[in-house]
Amino acid sequence: MAETGHIPVLLPEVMDVLGAGRGGLRVLDATFGGGGHARAFLERGNSVVALDCDPEAAERARDLERAFPGRFSFSAVNFERLDETVEGPFDAVLFDLGLSSFHYDTADRGFSFRHDGPLDMRLDPRAGMTAAEFLETADRRDLIRAVRHYGEEPSWRRVVAAVEAARGTEALRTTSAFAQLVVEALPRRPGPPPRIHPATRVFQGIRIAVNRELEVIETALPKAFAALAPGGRMAVISFHSLEDRIVKRFFRRAAGMPEHARDSAPQQSRKVSAKLLNRRPVTPPESETAMNPRARSAKLRALEKRTD
Numbered sequence: 239m240a241e242t243g244h245i246p247v248l249l250p251e252v253m254d255v256l257g258a259g260r261g262g263l264r265v266l267d268a269t270f271g272g273g274g275h276a277r278a279f280l281e282r283g284n285s286v287v288a289l290d291c292d293p294e295a296a297e298r299a300r301d302l303e304r305a306f307p308g309r310f311s312f313s314a315v316n317f318e319r320l321d322e323t324v325e326g327p328f329d330a331v332l333f334d335l336g337l338s339s340f341h342y343d344t345a346d347r348g349f350s351f352r353h354d355g356p357l358d359m360r361l362d363p364r365a366g367m368t369a370a371e372f373l374e375t376a377d378r379r380d381l382i383r384a385v386r387h388y389g390e391e392p393s394w395r396r397v398v399a400a401v402e403a404a405r406g407t408e409a410l411r412t413t414s415a416f417a418q419l420v421v422e423a424l425p426r427r428p429g430p431p432p433r434i435h436p437a438t439r440v441f442q443g444i445r446i447a448v449n450r451e452l453e454v455i456e457t458a459l460p461k462a463f464a465a466l467a468p469g470g471r472m473a474v475i476s477f478h479s480l481e482d483r484i485v486k487r488f489f490r491r492a493a494g495m496p497e498h499a500r501d502s503a504p505q506q507s508r509k510v511s512a513k514l515l516n517r518r519p520v521t522p523p524e525s526e527t528a529m530n531p532r533a534r535s536a537k538l539r540a541l542e543k544r545t546d
């Protein structure tokens with residue numbers, strides 16, 4: 239399958255909020271992907287230390303190593319291990335979460351029901367179990383968490399029952415067979431065909447479970463914050479409400495604010511170690527989503543670490 243490239247999301251907004259325009263910053267790009275944000279930092283005269291858990295990103299990173307010698311380095315490591323991998327302090331940190339277009343466009347990575355391939359879905363094919371192995375072996379509680387909680391699939395009961403019934407068959411081995419199983423498990427709804435493929439939510443939930451996507455964000459945010467220089471800035475782009483909730487709560491905690499409506503901890507028990515750079519998440523303008531539909535659900539949050 240031909241690779242079509244990845245368009246970086248909210249690019250001017252990220253450069254602006256991280257103050258990258260004047261150059262001279264030492265930046266940690268925790269999610270290199272296709273290198274669009276990294277290149278923009280480098281072109282503005284900053285240096286970049288980049289991570290991506292997908293070893294295929296290393297190939298793309300080589301171009302930047304050649305173009306910006308001495309100012310760019312890359313490690314194929316999960317950002318949950320950033321404290322063991324990179325040395326701070328950084329003036330800016332960026333997380334642009336989720337998948338790149340390379341993942342959706344490459345059939346044998348198993349992320350897309352549009353291309354038939356093995357049901358893999360691992361961002362790092364060197365580690366962990368594939369989606370097919372997860373579906374074959376997960377206990378019911380983990381299946382429900384993936385389909386109901388992460389995927390937010392309203393008909394989760396039917397999907398979980400269909401997965402359990404299909405164990406040991408071909409239906410759990412390839413993307414198209416599994417998409418078909420989900421479509422057949424879901425109730426038929428009257429009216430026009432749905433705007434999104436009926437298996438979208440289930441695929442997303444299983445992907446989040448297979449890659450432990452929420453846990454690794456919880457682990458990495460405090461590590462990234464610790465690696466920030468005083469006065470340094472951190473920006474996170476998320477694409478899923480559960481991701482954004484983790485980011486929002488972490489940022490509010492760092493800013494000494496209640497994390498959510500029921501957080502009634504006394505104000506004097508809170509530590510203020512950062513200030514929020516935007517009260518509400520920044521979302522892409524219509525001109526961007528018209529050109530790049532993947533940007534539609536993007537939310538950017540940013541903070542600045544205190545200097546004292």
Ligand SMILES: C[S@@+](CC[C@H](N)C(=O)[O-])C[C@H]1O[C@@H](n2cnc3c(N)ncnc32)[C@H](O)[C@@H]1O
Pocket residue numbers: 244245246247268269270271272273274275276289290291292295315316317318334335336337338361454
């Ligand atoms: C949305 S893409 C980033 C795109 C990039 N900003 C660009 O401009 O091309 C997200 C990337 O983060 C990587 N990724 C996701 N979770 C990760 C993790 N836990 N550790 C390291 N990289 C991760 C994915 O492999 C993917 O390449």
